[in-house]
Amino acid sequence: MPKQEGQADANRPRLSLHVPEPRFRPGDTVDFSYLTIPETGAQPRPDYTSAASETWPLCTDMIRVLGDDDLAHGPWDPRLSPDKLRELLRQMALVRAFDARMYRAQRQGKTSFYLKCTGEEATSVCATQALDFEDMIFPSYRQQGCLIARDYPVLEMVNQIYSNRADKLKGRQLPILYSAKSVNFFTISGNLATQLPQASGFAMASAIRGDSKIAAAWVGEGSSAEGDFHSALIFAAVYNAPAIFNVVNNQWAISSFSGFAGAERTSFAARAIGYGIAGLRVDGNDALAVYAAERWAADRARSNHGPTLIEFFTYRGEGHSTSDDPAVYRSAQEREEWPLGDPITRLKAHLIAIGEWSEEQHEAMDRALDEEVKEAQREAEKNGILGHGLHHPFHTMFEDVFEELPWNLEEQGRQAIRERQIKWPE
Numbered sequence: 001m002p003k004q005e006g007q008a009d010a011n012r013p014r015l016s017l018h019v020p021e022p023r024f025r026p027g028d029t030v031d032f033s034y035l036t037i038p039e040t041g042a043q044p045r046p047d048y049t050s051a052a053s054e055t056w057p058l059c060t061d062m063i064r065v066l067g068d069d070d071l072a073h074g075p076w077d078p079r080l081s082p083d084k085l086r087e088l089l090r091q092m093a094l095v096r097a098f099d100a101r102m103y104r105a106q107r108q109g110k111t112s113f114y115l116k117c118t119g120e121e122a123t124s125v126c127a128t129q130a131l132d133f134e135d136m137i138f139p140s141y142r143q144q145g146c147l148i149a150r151d152y153p154v155l156e157m158v159n160q161i162y163s164n165r166a167d168k169l170k171g172r173q174l175p176i177l178y179s180a181k182s183v184n185f186f187t188i189s190g191n192l193a194t195q196l197p198q199a200s201g202f203a204m205a206s207a208i209r210g211d212s213k214i215a216a217a218w219v220g221e222g223s224s225a226e227g228d229f230h231s232a233l234i235f236a237a238v239y240n241a242p243a244i245f246n247v248v249n250n251q252w253a254i255s256s257f258s259g260f261a262g263a264e265r266t267s268f269a270a271r272a273i274g275y276g277i278a279g280l281r282v283d284g285n286d287a288l289a290v291y292a293a294e295r296w297a298a299d300r301a302r303s304n305h306g307p308t309l310i311e312f313f314t315y316r317g318e319g320h321s322t323s324d325d326p327a328v329y330r331s332a333q334e335r336e337e338w339p340l341g342d343p344i345t346r347l348k349a350h351l352i353a354i355g356e357w358s359e360e361q362h363e364a365m366d367r368a369l370d371e372e373v374k375e376a377q378r379e380a381e382k383n384g385i386l387g388h389g390l391h392h393p394f395h396t397m398f399e400d401v402f403e404e405l406p407w408n409l410e411e412q413g414r415q416a417i418r419e420r421q422i423k424w425p426e
């Protein structure tokens with residue numbers, strides 16, 4: 001009923017909604033001084049067996065190790081050997097070289113789709129390196145670094161991107177939605193956030209079996225607004241499941257900024273508080289901080305001290321994918337002004353500062369990595385690229401799902417063959 005003059009609530013303020021709006025739009029001058037970037041090395045490191053409540057201050061702070069002086073500081077320094085640091089650097093640089101080539105391949109029409117992770121390499125490579133090989137990875141689509149960190153062959157990745165006859169997934173997944181059982185990398189789903197409850201389920205099953213494998217899931221901050229996030233965390237919290245939930249806060253979800261997923265209210269790590277589990281907010285462009293935080297959470301999960309929610313604070317350096325043009329919705333200056341720098345540049349500078357690396361070695365490594373990717377690409381192209389017809393035969397799309405093919409699908413398979421005039425295999 002319409003309100004009448006003189007009704008009791010006539011003087012009350014009109015209700016209104018807040019619609020988040022990003023600070024900077026195309027052409028705007030970017031100033032990130034509103035972000036609080038805590039001092040490097042100043043964050044306490046509770047023991048991984050501590051009560052979850054001890055981590056709560058770390059949910060709004062930010063764990064940082066690599067300082068402006070390029071040296072490692074504070075209790076979160078994982079004290080890795082120079083060999084290990086060089087391995088992390090090489091793998092992050094390989095991811096970047098791979099991204100550059102595959103992006104170009106899409107522009108050349110060799111694949112329909114590609115998606116880079118520029119600037120976020122540490123969040124996948126260094127986090128995976130902190131896990132055991134047996135631990136199950138539940139990735140989203142921007143975690144190619146997890147595969148690289150587990151030495152999955154680049155050739156297989158290119159075959160999948162080309163959906164060619166050597167593609168192990170037989171062209172049934174969108175390019176980049178990998179599945180790699182051999183390296184304990186769960187199939188990527190295009191339906192965002194479904195990997196989170198799956199990770200909780202895996203972790204619970206692992207515990208029920210008395211196994212020692214834990215689960216580590218990755219999700220974008222945008223996707224963390226999905227209901228699956230809650231289902232996954234409540235299950236993990238209630239049963240103290242050995243799982244790690246990595247929220248990669250790269251500030252953008254295609255053209256929606258993080259405010260639409262709740263970033264204006266609190267940090268993503270702070271959601272851990274509501275579940276009563278451990279939470280860590282980490283400088284995602286600091287390779288050492290990422291490694292240390294993930295290792296802490298892995299040790300915690302493996303020793304039955306419960307799940308951890310980690311927020312990696314980072315920045316999506318480029319467009320969402322080859323189908324996106326970020327210039328129409330955000331300021332190009334954002335990437336240059338990003339106060340946490342670039343993960344590869346920072347680790348390289350650290351290795352140089354401790355006398356374990358040089359500009360010359362870095363350039364030689366980049367050249368070798370580019371050659372390695374180029375060689376894998378050349379090899380993959382022998383198996384076909386988009387439009388060359390060297391894909392798995394169409395009728396095979398009806399296989400591998402049912403033990404016995406239902407009559408209607410068999411009919412569709414035959415129809416596909418008739419239309420393409422190809423032989424139905426006996």
Ligand SMILES: Cc1ncc(C[n+]2csc(CCOP(=O)(O)OP(=O)(O)O)c2C)c(N)n1
Nearest residue numbers: 142190191192220221222223250252253254
């Ligand atoms: C359930 C679901 N909703 C929407 C989409 C469409 N979609 C694909 S990517 C994307 C943005 C996700 O952003 P974020 O989770 O922040 O990850 P990022 O791309 O930044 O790594 C959206 C909305 C989808 N694939 N699945």
